[in-house]
Amino acid sequence: MADATALPRARGPRSLNLRLWLPAAWLSLLALAALLAPFIAPHDPLAQDLLMERLPPFFMAGSEPGYWLGTDSLGRDVLSRMIYGARVALFVALIAATITCLFGSTLGLLAGYYGGWWDRVISRLVEIWMAFPPVLFAVLLVAVMGTGLFSVIAAIALIDWTRFARVIRAETMVQARMDYVDSARIGGANRLTTLAGEILPNVLPSIVALLMLEMGIAVIVEAILSFVNLSISTDDPTWGSMIAEGRGAIHFAWWVLLFPLIALFLTVLSFSTLGEGLKQRFDPVLQ
Amino acid sequence: MLIRTILVRLLTTAVTLFGVAVVVFTLVRVAPGNPIAMMLPPGATDEDIANLTALYGFDKSLPHQFVIWLGGVLQGDFGTSITLRQPVDELVLGRLPATLELSIMALVIALFAGGLMAVLGARHRGGSTEVGLDLTSGAVLSIPDFLWGLLFVLIFGVFWPVLSISGRIDPRMEFDFTTNFYVIEGILRGRFDVVGSTLSHMLMPAMSLALPLAAMIAQLLKQNLKEALVQDYTTLARVRGFSETAVILREALRNAALPTLTLVGVQFTFLIGGTVIVERLFAYEGLGNMAIDAVINRDLPLIQGIVLLFAALFIAINLIVDLSYTLLNPRLRHG
Amino acid sequence: MTKHRHTLDVVDLTIEIPNGMRLLRDVSLNLEPGEVRALVGESGAGKSMIGKAVLGILPSALKITSGEILMEGHNLGSLSPRARRAAVAETAALIPQDPLTALNPVRKIGPQITDPLVRIRGWSASEARKRALDLLDRVHIRAPERVMNSYPHELSGGMRQRVLIAAAFAPSPRLIVADEPTTALDVTVQKQILRLIRELQRETGTSVLFVTHDMGVVAKISQKVTVLFAGKVMEDAPTRDIFTDPGHPYTRALIAATPSHADPNRSFSPVPDSLIADLHRQIAQDDSLYRGARP
Numbered sequence: 001m002a003d004a005t006a007l008p009r010a011r012g013p014r015s016l017n018l019r020l021w022l023p024a025a026w027l028s029l030l031a032l033a034a035l036l037a038p039f040i041a042p043h044d045p046l047a048q049d050l051l052m053e054r055l056p057p058f059f060m061a062g063s064e065p066g067y068w069l070g071t072d073s074l075g076r077d078v079l080s081r082m083i084y085g086a087r088v089a090l091f092v093a094l095i096a097a098t099i100t101c102l103f104g105s106t107l108g109l110l111a112g113y114y115g116g117w118w119d120r121v122i123s124r125l126v127e128i129w130m131a132f133p134p135v136l137f138a139v140l141l142v143a144v145m146g147t148g149l150f151s152v153i154a155a156i157a158l159i160d161w162t163r164f165a166r167v168i169r170a171e172t173m174v175q176a177r178m179d180y181v182d183s184a185r186i187g188g189a190n191r192l193t194t195l196a197g198e199i200l201p202n203v204l205p206s207i208v209a210l211l212m213l214e215m216g217i218a219v220i221v222e223a224i225l226s227f228v229n230l231s232i233s234t235d236d237p238t239w240g241s242m243i244a245e246g247r248g249a250i251h252f253a254w255w256v257l258l259f260p261l262i263a264l265f266l267t268v269l270s271f272s273t274l275g276e277g278l279k280q281r282f283d284p285v286l287q
Numbered sequence: 288m289l290i291r292t293i294l295v296r297l298l299t300t301a302v303t304l305f306g307v308a309v310v311v312f313t314l315v316r317v318a319p320g321n322p323i324a325m326m327l328p329p330g331a332t333d334e335d336i337a338n339l340t341a342l343y344g345f346d347k348s349l350p351h352q353f354v355i356w357l358g359g360v361l362q363g364d365f366g367t368s369i370t371l372r373q374p375v376d377e378l379v380l381g382r383l384p385a386t387l388e389l390s391i392m393a394l395v396i397a398l399f400a401g402g403l404m405a406v407l408g409a410r411h412r413g414g415s416t417e418v419g420l421d422l423t424s425g426a427v428l429s430i431p432d433f434l435w436g437l438l439f440v441l442i443f444g445v446f447w448p449v450l451s452i453s454g455r456i457d458p459r460m461e462f463d464f465t466t467n468f469y470v471i472e473g474i475l476r477g478r479f480d481v482v483g484s485t486l487s488h489m490l491m492p493a494m495s496l497a498l499p500l501a502a503m504i505a506q507l508l509k510q511n512l513k514e515a516l517v518q519d520y521t522t523l524a525r526v527r528g529f530s531e532t533a534v535i536l537r538e539a540l541r542n543a544a545l546p547t548l549t550l551v552g553v554q555f556t557f558l559i560g561g562t563v564i565v566e567r568l569f570a571y572e573g574l575g576n577m578a579i580d581a582v583i584n585r586d587l588p589l590i591q592g593i594v595l596l597f598a599a600l601f602i603a604i605n606l607i608v609d610l611s612y613t614l615l616n617p618r619l620r621h622g
Numbered sequence: 623m624t625k626h627r628h629t630l631d632v633v634d635l636t637i638e639i640p641n642g643m644r645l646l647r648d649v650s651l652n653l654e655p656g657e658v659r660a661l662v663g664e665s666g667a668g669k670s671m672i673g674k675a676v677l678g679i680l681p682s683a684l685k686i687t688s689g690e691i692l693m694e695g696h697n698l699g700s701l702s703p704r705a706r707r708a709a710v711a712e713t714a715a716l717i718p719q720d721p722l723t724a725l726n727p728v729r730k731i732g733p734q735i736t737d738p739l740v741r742i743r744g745w746s747a748s749e750a751r752k753r754a755l756d757l758l759d760r761v762h763i764r765a766p767e768r769v770m771n772s773y774p775h776e777l778s779g780g781m782r783q784r785v786l787i788a789a790a791f792a793p794s795p796r797l798i799v800a801d802e803p804t805t806a807l808d809v810t811v812q813k814q815i816l817r818l819i820r821e822l823q824r825e826t827g828t829s830v831l832f833v834t835h836d837m838g839v840v841a842k843i844s845q846k847v848t849v850l851f852a853g854k855v856m857e858d859a860p861t862r863d864i865f866t867d868p869g870h871p872y873t874r875a876l877i878a879a880t881p882s883h884a885d886p887n888r889s890f891s892p893v894p895d896s897l898i899a900d901l902h903r904q905i906a907q908d909d910s911l912y913r914g915a916r917p
Binding site: 131133135140141143243250251257261264269 | 299302303306315425428431444445446556557562578593597
Binding site: 413518519523525527528533537616617 | 677678679682704707708710711712714715716718719720723724725726727728729734737738741742773775786793
């Protein structure tokens with residue numbers, strides 16, 4: 001049957017590679033733009049120029065050279081704001097998702113492996129948290145903590161830890177019942193070493209996939225909070241604030257909404273595709 | 288047996304609701320900014336502030352305030368909105384129909400579109416149609432409702448302005464509603480122009496909410512259908528002369544729908560959670576839009592009431608899904 | 623030979639998996655009206671696959687690479703998929719191996735019997751219901767009305783197999799493929815089910831292709847036997863002759879492997895390894911010839 005199992009693999013690696021490389025390429029481009037923003041942005045993202053307001057993008061009549069993607073209602077360059085916006089987006093994605101992941105996965109592992117009171121308390125907390133509409137919860141948290149990047153990150157971690165806790169708890173419970181866990185325990189390993197050394201590596205692919213997914217979600221949450229004017233200040237270039245501006249000026253300058261929206265689509269899609277791809281690549285069962 | 292299960296569920300539900308109440312109360316009370324100062328005109332004296340603070344009970348200790356508030360809630364008194372000066376329960380229940388109609392329309396779209404994709408994928412399993420559907424649903428799934436909403440605003444607001452992108456109904460529409468269920472009331476009273484206007488306003492927000500769920504249903508239901516389609520009873524149906532489509536619809540679908548249903552329940556609560564931002568995006572006068580205003584205006588009683596209502600709604604949906612799962616599954620029903 | 627006389631003709635049937643490995647090798651057999659033919663062999667011999675090929679329900683990875691299947695003289699391979707499905711449904715029925723998975727768990731028994739009658743054959747609902755009740759009675763189900771209203775999980779394995787037998791005979795097929803219909807059942811129930819199939823077969827005159835691994839069952843139910851090993855026909859003979867004078871060493875070994883009816887205490891004697899090895903060597907030779915002959 002060796003030939004039969006080889007069949008689906010024949011086209012597996014190539015399509016998998018493409019699914020890893022395309023998103024990785026977009027995210028790298030974004031990272032590069034974020035790092036080099038001061039050098040590659042054609043204009044100051046904050047510079048207002050009322051003589052240059054609502055310039056259309058380069059492919060339309062009435063565009064100005066140098067303002068490739070047009071300008072917004074205050075005459076600020078859309079491309080430059082998007083490049084600087086990538087900084088905020090990636091910063092929030094990396095920091096918020098990592099904190100959320102560490103916090104949620106830890107609770108999930110503890111609940112799944114130790115069971116008992118750990119599980120009861122954590123599961124009940126998850127249940128209470130899931131009864132909140134997440135967007136409203138985020139808005140409320142930021143309102144309580146005050147606007148700013150720190151609040152946005154804290155709000156994401158305080159809301160989305162349940163996603164990690166739920167999934168990792170379930171997977172840990174499955175792993176904990178496996179024979180290899182018993183044999184490690186019989187071999188003299190204590191519970192914490194077993195958890196870290198035997199179970200964690202097996203749930204890691206899921207953690208990585210969720211982490212990637214969470215990065216995409218973090219970008220969206222930041223955009224949503226900017227949209228309702230609760231992220232960092234309204235003037236700062238973020239994709240969310242551009243979208244909010246664009247939504248208001250939609251009938252006069254739709255490009256202010258379109259380009260950051262495209263960036264958000266690609267970024268969210270890239271994170272989730274990359275997560276799925278990495279999970280498949282590192283999953284010991286699928287290997 | 289069934290009664291015991293229900294009782295246990297109701298009890299845990301009460302605990303969860305209590306937890307939600309504690310969390311939301313704590314959050315709202317530690318928020319900076321004095322809501323009382325905001326509601327008074329400039330030039331109000333300290334005495335005015337103190338009077339009003341006492342009126343809303345803000346001068347007492349936090350646990351004391353909580354007990355008072357919870358006591359009120361249990362008697363159906365959710366307090367009075369600070370900004371709108373109306374009882375919270377009236378305000379909240381007045382907006383709930385808008386959000387419910389929107390959510391249910393989104394759910395119906397998601398079930399229909401997702402079901403259709405799943406059946407198509409299962410019918411053409413192993414072919415390029417299935418691969419195409421999988422790629423589509425995978426991409427649609429990872430884009431959240433907020434982005435779909437923005438895309439639709441852009442498409443149907445600017446490039447092809449055929450649908451309204453803000454509000455709930457054409458403001459020129461003359462119709463005196465006795466309830467806030469515009470669609471249902473419009474149908475019952477035979478005013479199909481009202482129904483049409485409302486539905487056309489709801490279509491885009493509902494689509495934004497429905498797309499991710501539709502993709503999820505498409506994937507999961509197709510997986511379950513494929514599992515059912517290798518079972519002996521489907522083979523037997525094929526021998527008996529039923530076409531593949533008939534086998535899927537008559538034999539496999541009901542078996543595959545049961546495990547899908549549990550997921551749809553949880554996801555429906557996520558969908559309702561999504562109405563908060565989608566309503567904002569489309570300026571739709573529902574509960575979520577009101578909630579964001581309440582947060583921005585620090586209207587504490589109103590925030591508490593809305594969050595509690597959402598939580599109760601979510602828990603009720605999960606309860607209903609669990610019970611209907613038991614009722615729909617003949618193996619559990621008699622067990 | 624006029625093919626129309628036969629209910630079923632399988633002619634030189636070869637089935638392969640995608641890598642070219644042959645699972646069935648030039649298998650031929652036929653069934654006359656009213657005849658029961660046992661298809662016997664060990665697991666993996668390809669006996670169930672013949673039944674599946676006949677009914678058009680082979681897994682999609684398996685391909686018929688040569689040979690023909692004629693049902694009442696119609697070459698199934700020459701028909702469109704839709705016409706083939708109609709022809710099979712018109713002529714044949716299946717009694718499946720596992721009664722636990724062959725009934726849809728979320729549908730009541732009644733419609734599972736009457737559905738094909740109404741929706742495929744175009745009977746009226748009341749005709750179909752009468753027919754179902756009649757057949758449930760004939761498979762000795764005591765409360766047919768109640769069983770019609772039950773879900774599968776409310777019935778025992780033996781009861782479910784009775785239901786499936788009733789469903790198979792309900793549209794008066796001329797051919798029934800019985801795919802190890804007693805294997806999944808308790809020994810005591812096995813005998814009843816076997817007797818039931820034989821009884822109904824005699825009453826209706828239906829031809830039966832009876833797939834089994836059990837030579838004891840072969841003796842009880844069939845008039846003719848096809849012995850299969852590794853997808854190849856070892857022997858094709860009347861049942862009586864097979865037991866009195868087996869023509870192939872493998873058949874002899876199979877009979878010896880069955881507990882004798884005269885002496886149930888006699889121990890099993892498995893087919894000797896040396897014989898199996900010999901047979902495999904022969905088949906490997908055939909295969910290399912076959913591969914060499916292909917373009």
